[in-house]
Amino acid sequence: MxxxxxxxxxxxxxxxxxxxxxxxxxxxxxxxxxxxxxxxxxxxxxxxxxxxxxxxxxxxxxxxxxxxxxxxxxxxxxxxxxxxxxxAGIPDEAGTVRLGWFPSAGVLLVPRALSALRDKHPAITVISCEESTPRLVRALRTFKLDLVLLVSMPPYHPLDTETPALATQTLTEHSCRIAVPATHPLARGDYVDVTDLHGQPWISGRGGIVRGGPAEGPQLGVWPGLDERPEITHAARDWLAKLHLVAAGFGLTTIPAVLQDAVPPGVRVLPVRGGQSEQRRILLARLPGDPSEPVIRVAEALRTAALTI
Missing domain, CATH: 1.10.10.10 (Winged helix-like DNA-binding domain superfamily/Winged helix DNA-binding domain)
Structure with a gap:
């Protein structure tokens, strides 16, 4: 055979x-x-x-x-x-680009980029999906995606160990912020000192723990530089759910800069001073080689949109 x-x-x-x-x-x-x-x-x-x-x-x-x-x-x-x-009579998709993105990118970054792309290059079709970083990298390696948006944090290791290395481009770099209820005493200032985060209740993401449970898994949503065992009162995967819990006064949560213009009423987003800097990079990655014209245009739209966040 x-x-x-x-x-x-x-x-x-x-x-x-x-x-x-x-x-x-x-x-x-x-x-x-x-x-x-x-x-x-x-x-x-x-x-x-x-x-x-x-x-x-x-x-x-x-x-x-x-x-x-x-x-x-x-x-x-x-x-x-x-x-x-x-x-089946479905229109030609020669201009189709398959895009993957990290969860919070779907709130503002991806919609803004795709809207601008539709105005400038209406013949390009983008099919997109939200996934975790490991799944996005594997989808690139298996040729199921053409471009992926990823978040990288210090010390900025390579995305994987396979060869050839993926082609990456940094779209923007930003610091994390704290989302606090508008009625919270911390909301009165223009920033939050890291020491004021001690003893606060937190709304965590996947891997978080509810009060009294075991401290296992990454506690996404808790300030990354916090030097104490956090009190997590609620855990939610969805960013909108976390932010509405903040608005209702149930705790604080850490958010990336790409979300600060999308918070609901009742939430203040503030920088944190003191402690270690919590930087994040938004990367655009693809397989090495010469990209197609549609891929280039989608990358340009994402780069432009990232600069407005």
Whole structure:
């Protein structure tokens, strides 16, 4: 059996496994059983005549041969999807750019950029999704996304250890802010001293803990430089939920600069003085090589929008 005889299904399954890092996650995403995914991978490896995945205790990664097959698998799957759209009478998407972004970017940054892009380049279609940084990086590596917006924090390590290194561009760099209820005593000033954050109740994000629970996981929403065990009264994944809890007076939360113009009434956003500086960079990343014209235009729109935040 030759690699050229590999089925489209096996190529699609392989791409999904490479992106998600486990057969279990790929099976759930595709609606297959895990044994069905295993059979498709085994069939593809027989066709290739070499292992395409390395199995680890916590998942899988592609071998060098797997990276080569992945590149061609992605191109084949994309071409067949394009053919299916054409047969179905869906307009040509030659100008389509697939964009991924970190959660808070969807509040202001992405909508502003896409609105400007639509006015200047209406022929370009952008399909976007929100994901975690690891998922966005994997989606780039598996050719499922063309561009991703990411947040990086000191000491600004590379996004992953694979080669070649991803092409990145810093769109903006900013300090974190504190969102406080407008009725809170801290809201009376123009800034908050880091010592005034001691003993405050916090509204945390994913990985946070409710009062009395175990202190496990990253406590997103708590001021990163706080030198005490925080009191977390509420935990929410959604930024809007966190900010409305702040407005209702249930606690404080840390927010990135990209959100400060989108807070609801009843919230004041203030800088923090003292302690370590909490800097964040917004990065735009893609695979190395010459980008297409639509990708260049989308990158320009994102860069311009980032400068207005």
């Amino acid at each position: 030759a690699l050229g005889d590999a089925s489209l299904v096996s190529l699609r399954v392989f791409r999904e496994v490479a992106e998600r890092g486990t057969l279990t996650a790929a099976a759930a995403a595709l609606g297959y059983t895990e044994s069905g995914v295993s059979r498709q991978i085994a069939s593809l490896e027989r066709a290739a005549g070499t292992p395409l995945l390395e199995r680890h205790h916590n998942g899988v990664s592609t071998t060098q041969a797997g990276q080569i097959v992945l590149h061609h698998a992605a191109a084949t799957v994309d071409q067949m999807d394009a053919a299916a759209r054409e047969v």
